[in-house]
Amino acid sequence: MKNLIITLSLLLFSYTTIAQNKNAKTIIEVDGVCGMCKARIEKAAFSVKGVKSAVWSEETKHLSLIFDERKTNIKSICQTIADAGHDTKMVEATEEAYQSIHECCKYREEEVVKEHKKKS
Amino acid sequence: MKFKHILNLIFLLGFTLHTQGQNTLKGIVLEKIDGKDEPLYGANVFWLNQNIGRVTNENGEFSIPYQSNYKKLVITYVGYQTDTLVISNTNKIKHYLRPEAELDEVTITTRRQSLSRSFLSSENKINVSSDELLKAACCNLSESFETNPSIDVNFADAISGTRQIKMLGLSSPYIMITTENIPTIRGANQTNGMSFIPGTWVESIQITKGAGSVVNGYESITGQINAELQKPSMDHPLFVNAYAGINGRLELNTHVNQKLSEKWHTGLYLHGNQRTEKFDRNDDGFLDIPLKQQINILNRWQYSNSEKGIISFINFNYVNDNTQSGQVDFNPNRDKLTTNAWGSESDTERFETSLKIGYVNPDIPYQSLGFQTDFSYHDQSSYFGLRRYDIRQTSFYSNLIYNTIISDSRHKVKTGLTFMYDDYDELVDETNFARIDNSIGGFFEYAFDNLTNLSLTAGIRADQHNRLGFFVTPRFHLRYTPWSKSALRFSFGRGKRASNIFSENHNLFASNRQINILNSNDDIYGLAPEIAWNYGISYLQGFNLFGQKGDFTLDFYRTDFENQVIVDWETPSEINFFNLNGSSFSNVFQLEMNYELLERLDLRSAYKYFDVQSDYLNGRLQKPLIPRHRLFLNMGYSTASKDNASQWKFDLTYNWLSEQRYPDTSLNPIQFQLPQETPTVGTLNAQVTRVFSDKFEIYIGGENITNVRQDNPILGAENPFGSNFDSNFVYGPIFGYMYYAGLRFKLTKIKNK
Numbered sequence: 001m002k003n004l005i006i007t008l009s010l011l012l013f014s015y016t017t018i019a020q021n022k023n024a025k026t027i028i029e030v031d032g033v034c035g036m037c038k039a040r041i042e043k044a045a046f047s048v049k050g051v052k053s054a055v056w057s058e059e060t061k062h063l064s065l066i067f068d069e070r071k072t073n074i075k076s077i078c079q080t081i082a083d084a085g086h087d088t089k090m091v092e093a094t095e096e097a098y099q100s101i102h103e104c105c106k107y108r109e110e111e112v113v114k115e116h117k118k119k120s
Numbered sequence: 121m122k123f124k125h126i127l128n129l130i131f132l133l134g135f136t137l138h139t140q141g142q143n144t145l146k147g148i149v150l151e152k153i154d155g156k157d158e159p160l161y162g163a164n165v166f167w168l169n170q171n172i173g174r175v176t177n178e179n180g181e182f183s184i185p186y187q188s189n190y191k192k193l194v195i196t197y198v199g200y201q202t203d204t205l206v207i208s209n210t211n212k213i214k215h216y217l218r219p220e221a222e223l224d225e226v227t228i229t230t231r232r233q234s235l236s237r238s239f240l241s242s243e244n245k246i247n248v249s250s251d252e253l254l255k256a257a258c259c260n261l262s263e264s265f266e267t268n269p270s271i272d273v274n275f276a277d278a279i280s281g282t283r284q285i286k287m288l289g290l291s292s293p294y295i296m297i298t299t300e301n302i303p304t305i306r307g308a309n310q311t312n313g314m315s316f317i318p319g320t321w322v323e324s325i326q327i328t329k330g331a332g333s334v335v336n337g338y339e340s341i342t343g344q345i346n347a348e349l350q351k352p353s354m355d356h357p358l359f360v361n362a363y364a365g366i367n368g369r370l371e372l373n374t375h376v377n378q379k380l381s382e383k384w385h386t387g388l389y390l391h392g393n394q395r396t397e398k399f400d401r402n403d404d405g406f407l408d409i410p411l412k413q414q415i416n417i418l419n420r421w422q423y424s425n426s427e428k429g430i431i432s433f434i435n436f437n438y439v440n441d442n443t444q445s446g447q448v449d450f451n452p453n454r455d456k457l458t459t460n461a462w463g464s465e466s467d468t469e470r471f472e473t474s475l476k477i478g479y480v481n482p483d484i485p486y487q488s489l490g491f492q493t494d495f496s497y498h499d500q501s502s503y504f505g506l507r508r509y510d511i512r513q514t515s516f517y518s519n520l521i522y523n524t525i526i527s528d529s530r531h532k533v534k535t536g537l538t539f540m541y542d543d544y545d546e547l548v549d550e551t552n553f554a555r556i557d558n559s560i561g562g563f564f565e566y567a568f569d570n571l572t573n574l575s576l577t578a579g580i581r582a583d584q585h586n587r588l589g590f591f592v593t594p595r596f597h598l599r600y601t602p603w604s605k606s607a608l609r610f611s612f613g614r615g616k617r618a619s620n621i622f623s624e625n626h627n628l629f630a631s632n633r634q635i636n637i638l639n640s641n642d643d644i645y646g647l648a649p650e651i652a653w654n655y656g657i658s659y660l661q662g663f664n665l666f667g668q669k670g671d672f673t674l675d676f677y678r679t680d681f682e683n684q685v686i687v688d689w690e691t692p693s694e695i696n697f698f699n700l701n702g703s704s705f706s707n708v709f710q711l712e713m714n715y716e717l718l719e720r721l722d723l724r725s726a727y728k729y730f731d732v733q734s735d736y737l738n739g740r741l742q743k744p745l746i747p748r749h750r751l752f753l754n755m756g757y758s759t760a761s762k763d764n765a766s767q768w769k770f771d772l773t774y775n776w777l778s779e780q781r782y783p784d785t786s787l788n789p790i791q792f793q794l795p796q797e798t799p800t801v802g803t804l805n806a807q808v809t810r811v812f813s814d815k816f817e818i819y820i821g822g823e824n825i826t827n828v829r830q831d832n833p834i835l836g837a838e839n840p841f842g843s844n845f846d847s848n849f850v851y852g853p854i855f856g857y858m859y860y861a862g863l864r865f866k867l868t869k870i871k872n873k
Binding site: 046 | 161162163164166170171172173174175177194196197198202483484485486525527528529530570571572
């Protein structure tokens with residue numbers, strides 16, 4: 001009986017670690033310009049079930065993620081962020097979603113980007 | 121049975137093989153570094169035009185569901201070129217990503233404020249950086265708050281020579297003072313503890329107004345002050361600071377830091393100060409400032425292993441401090457404990473060792489475990505005229521903290537256990553007081569942040585204490601941002617503590633008042649534990665005016681005592697300690713404005729209003745020697761820093777205190793009667809620093825340069841053994857103007873690689 005439990009748990013363990021990581025960790029690039037963008041991006045990420053940690057850096061545009069691969073995947077997260085109006089490498093925001101974000105966050109506009117660079 | 125196992129096994133194996141074999145594509149993502157294969161952790165692998173994606177694990181491996189109609193596999197990772205592979209079968213993939221061309225470096229040019237209030241944290245927290253600490257060049261932790269309006273610093277009395285601090289109108293025992301989050305300045309160390317932390321050792325200070333966190337204990341009532349010390353891995357390999365003041369004070373600080381290996385660093389911090397010259401500027405026959413000698417040694421060991429997520433500090437600290445004060449002619453060898461001359465000596469020896477270990481799961485940074493433990497032995501023997509006071513304390517403290525999240529990192533949780541043990545042995549004149557306190561408790565703190573306009577911290581702890589009983593300590597902080605650049609904060613919380621009446625009111629010995637403890641039924645010197653609630657509201661608003669940044673803060677805090685040990689000075693020949701019967705509270709209002717007038721010219725200003733009252737034996741009165749109003753102004757200017765880091769820095773601080781109430785002296789003979797209130801006091805400090813390079817700088821400064829003085833700080837100085845002798849009526853500077861100069865020399869780090 002003991003042996004069985006050991007083999008079973010071993011098998012299950014190796015199975016889950018290879019296939020689907022409970023704490024998958026990655027970094028993706030998300031376009032944005034300011035603190036308001038940061039809140040919007042992180043909020044969007046957290047709205048996806050299974051996302052445990054999301055930290056976006058205004059400086060590097062990197063969004064560091066930790067999420068449960070059994071519940072979600074990177075593409076769904078990117079899609080949700082794009083739906084909130086922010087471009088990722090995998091999914092671009094639709095014009096409609098992009099227009100919904102605040103004027104000062106319009107990261108595709110060169111003027112806006114310049115303005116934020118000046119401030120910082 | 122056995123047969124069944126095998127069957128099961130085969131079945132299981134078959135199942136896993138089946139799921140992995142036919143429908144999954146496995147692979148590994150690597151990078152070539154110096155010709156070697158390095159796995160890429162966290163790379164994204166997904167099917168083009170499909171909602172299926174995976175992330176590589178720490179070995180760079182992935183396994184992704186596969187169907188024959190999936191053709192294009194995209195592998196992408198930040199900082200690397202994205203590759204798309206065409207897939208036609210489930211053969212294992214080995215793929216190398218190539219780094220992108222170097223990205224443009226981003227530099228941020230905003231100047232960091234040396235004193236900053238957080239717009240985001242739920243607590244009303246002020247961070248004091250090391251730059252700010254350099255503004256008042258002297259000399260230890262108690263003197264580090266001169267440029268900070270949230271903390272009120274008393275003028276040093278002529279006997280102890282130490283400056284006591286206050287927060288929200290209440291003295292330092294009501295503040296939890298920690299070094300690197302370990303409560304150290306408490307109990308016997310309350311008297312001089314802040315002067316046992318030299319200023320150069322302090323890397324930064326965090327001040328939290330109001331209830332504070334439950335993590336470090338139940339004792340804090342008005343707030344928390346945490347001093348972070350220099351870290352061997354961050355501090356300069358060599359740092360020397362020398363200081364001399366015209367009051368005869370000489371100080372020398374030396375830091376030596378060394379890297380022993382990739383993981384180990386050590387630092388040796390030596391401090392010595394002395395004052396051997398005698399001064400009596402006001403001709404009252406007493407020294408204006410005590411003679412002093414201190415040797416203070418700290419040895420730190422730092423272990424950091426970022427791969428395993430472990431960081432640890434081991435500290436050893438030894439202090440030997442001698443203070444002599446009293447009449448100018450007093451010679452300790454001849455006159456000690458006699459009526460030849462009035463004198464006082466206080467010798468303190470203290471040893472402390474502490475250990476901190478932190479573990480952060482490298483893969484899951486929001487999960488961490490921290491353990492801190494501290495042992496200290498404190499031995500002070502002293503006498504004041506004919507009075508003797510000795511205190512010995514052995515303490516042990518230990519705290520275990522576990523951090524994690526609930527569902528996602530917007531919901532953070534801290535939980536853990538605290539153990540405290542204090543063995544006190546006191547001799548007050550002929551009376552011995554000895555007691556052992558111990559407590560064990562657990563805490564739980566939940567923090568929520570909605571990432572935009574709301575964050576809160578709610579904590580609760582429960583402790584079992586042999587003298588305070590079983591009790592629960594709730595604390596709550598909330599921050600709400602109604603509009604941009606603002607923060608509205610609320611807090612409330614409870615604190616409970618045992619008052620060490622003698623060490624906290626140490627200066628009473630320098631009087632001939634009779635000491636009376638009016639209660640005898642309770643456990644701490646016959647007195648009951650102190651319990652208070654603190655409530656706060658605060659509003660912070662940032663603004664831009666004429667292109668320059670500024671902010672203002674409105675704070676109101678109320679501390680309400682359920683029980684307090686009242687220290688009653690209102691009967692001239694007595695000092696009475698008793699349990700509060702009635703009410704005792706403090707209301708403090710603060711308006712603070714900070715504005716950058718011009719580039720590199722900062723103005724900081726504050727107004728404070730104090731209403732601190734207690735029910736004394738003769739009725740409800742304002743607490744003595746606390747002003748109703750305080751004004752504070754600080755201006756700092758620095759020239760632009762040149763390439764070799766050379767620059768000038770100027771700093772000016774003005775402090776004004778309104779009238780303060782004297783304790784009642786109406787029963788004294790007429791020549792020993794004081795007016796009801798003190799005069800107002802305004803003092804001006806200035807400092808100029810010349811930075812020659814990142815290695816060398818000198819500074820000169822003046823304290824109280826307008827030479828404001830309290831003329832007769834000691835009542836009955838002519839007859840120190842008479843019943844009216846009292847040195848506790850200090851409301852202003854005794855010494856007058858004081859100039860000083862100093863230098864700092866540091867060897868900057870040799871950059872690796």
